[in-house]
Amino acid sequence: MNFDLKSLALPDAAAEKCDLLVLLIAEDFRPGSDPLSSLVAHALKNKDLEAKPGKTLQLYQVPAVAARRVVLAGAGNGSAKAVRQAVQACAAALKGPAVKRAVLCFAAGAQPDAVASAVQAVADATYVYTTTKPQAEAGVLARVTLGVPDKAAAQVAFARGQALAAGVGLAREWANRPANHATPTLLADAAKALAKHARIQCKVMGPAEVAKLGMGAFMAVARGSEQPLRFIELRYSGAAKADAPVVLVGKGITFDTGGISIKPAAEMDEMKFDMGGAASVLGVFRALAELQPAINVVGLIPACENMPDGRAVKPGDVVTSMSGQTIEILNTDAEGRLVLCDALTYAARFKPAAMVDIATLTGACVIALGGVRSGLFASTDALAEALQQAGEAALDPCWRMPLDDDYAEGLKSHFADVANVAGRAGGAVTAAKFLQRFVGDTPWAHLDIAGTAWKSGAAKGGTGRPVGLLVQYLLEQAARPAPAAARKPRAVRSRAA
Known part of the structure; x- marks a missing residue:
């Protein structure tokens, strides 16, 4: 879909030739003398x-x-949240054939935030x-013109809204694809396609490279x-090379049957x-390609299927992760943490300022928070x-959950350094406590x-x-003032006595 931005007062909006005109009416609306103003005023007056x-x-x-x-x-107080609700109420009209x-x-x-919200x-x-x-x-809507009182004042927010729309759209499209149209190899191809944008590089590793790295859990x-795994490494270089990413x-x-600990058939699709x-x-990298913020970002994607073949890992098997820690796999349906732990170990080589992993990890989080907020776990x-505030600003909220060490007691194993599950309680x-074992001292969030996915x-x-949350967080980090360079003390010559 194509968006454009225009300075439009209500008389100008009335003259726009289009199939649909949506007017966002905030509570502080003050009518003028034009026909549209009169129409709105009468509608409000007559309730x-x-x-x-x-x-x-x-x-x-x-x-x-x-x-x-x-x-x-109606657009309430004109905030980003109110405008989003207003546009959502017009969805059927916007999708008219x-x-x-x-x-x-x-x-x-x-x-400004409402302008970005309207586009998204x-x-x-x-x-x-x-x-x-x-x-x-x-019947898909081809062009949308966003009318604002002052185009120049809204330009930056409009561009942000477009970038986020592109990023969220890409994430939705790949998530929606059937597994035979979103294999690890095809996912890697999608990452490679992002490298056509400025400042983005992509590296894809296969089974041989991953074996050489020692990623036994992955x-x-x-x-x-039968689908070969792919380890995808994306880099966005928007700041100085020395800046920690x-x-x-x-x-x-890309598809999870549960492995040998197979899932029920209902809703397995x-x-x-x-x-x-x-x-x-x-999706985040697609948005970064448009926004070009002054920050360095690395994206790591361990991609594979979890299937119950004769070669599949079995409950009770012990594997060695890239970190050297051994893991007893008590449940093969707790596979996400196994691929993530090796990726988190690999991430340390970038000496990151922070690491954030994103995963459809546990049904327990759905029970705890439903589909409203993502679960947030953080070491600092x-x-x-920063992530919680970014989520609120992006209308993509999360909620912080605990990381008490006592929760890790259930992960103890008689046969390995750690087990991959600890029972149903606090799942x-x-x-998250399992993942925390693989992040070291780097500030980390899960x-x-x-x-919510x-x-x-x-x-x-x-x-x-949470593309919106992550992009907002990265933009806020990019906007932070750089720390002042440490000043070297001036040499003082001693005088001879």
């Missing part, structure tokens, strides 16, 4: 419209308005999966699949979404606070997105989360 987010009034062939359809949408060009216009002032909300509301359903392309998970590690299980962490890393308060926390039921599909 046919409320300025609350989510309230709409649909009109057809309004006199003195060039658009065929008009939707008046005859709507090829739409204008979304702020009837009054437009806050339109892209989200009109997203249509097409990879294996090409006929779905018919290799154990991949053993049962942020490393993002995305779980890339949704295990194609088990590479949601990997998809989010791809500073990193936890999301014990999984985002469990098992409840996709939706089930009638709205089944990938959400693209």
Whole structure:
């Protein structure tokens, strides 16, 4: 979809030729003397419209308005969250089969965050999966003009909204692909395609390279699949070479049967979404390609399938991770932590400022937080606070969970340094405690997105989360002032006595 930005007052909006005009009406709306202002004022006065987010009034062939359809949408206080709700309420109208060009216009002032939110909300509301359903392309909205009072003031936020829309869209598309259209090799190809953008490089390693690195835990998970594993390394270089990067590690299980500890058949098809962490890393790099912030970022994706072949790892098997720690695999369906632990060990070679892993890791996190907030575990308060604030600002929230050492007691093993599961109680926390063993002293956070990476039921599909949270965090880190260079003390000559 193509977006453009225009300075539009209400009289200008009325003259825009389009299939649909959506007017965002905030609570502080003050009508002018033009026809659209009068229309909105009358609708509000007669209580046919409320300025609350989510309230709409649909009109057809309004006199003195060039658009065929008009939707008046309440936008509350005009915040990013209220504007997102307003656009979501207009989703059906935006996806109308005859709507090829739409204008979304702020009837009054437009806050920068609300401008970015409007672009993302339109892209989200009109997203249509097409990879294996090409006929779905018919009737897709092709162009959206965003009307604001001051184009120059909104330009930066508009560009940010476009970049995030592109990143979230890429993450959703790859998460939605069936597993036979999103194999580890195809996922690696998607990463390679990102390297066509400025400042992005991609390196892909196969079984031989991974074996040479000693990634025994990662290799154990991949053993049962005919699809060869891929270890994907993306680099975005936006700052000085000496600047420590942020490393993002995305779980890339492109299909998870559970292995020998096989899952129930019901809803197993949704295990194609088990590479949601990997998809989010791809989405972040797509957004970085557009935004070009002054920061260095490394993305690592251990990608493989978890299948129950005769060669597959068995419950009770012991494997040696890249760190040298041995792991007793009590449950082969706890495979995500096995591929992540080797990737986290590998990440240390970049001497990162921080590491964040993103994974659809535990059903326990879904029970704890549902589909509203991602689970956040962090080794430092500073990193936890930065990620939580970024999530709130991006409307992609998370919630900090504990990492008390007592939770690691259940991971003790008689036959290895650590077991890969610790029972049902506190399952999301014990999984995080397992990962924490492999991060050393580097500030580290783990985002469990098992409840937020996709939706089930009638709205089944990938959400693209937490691309918004991660991009916001990276932009905030890039905007931080560089620490002042340490000054060398001036040499003082001693005087002869």
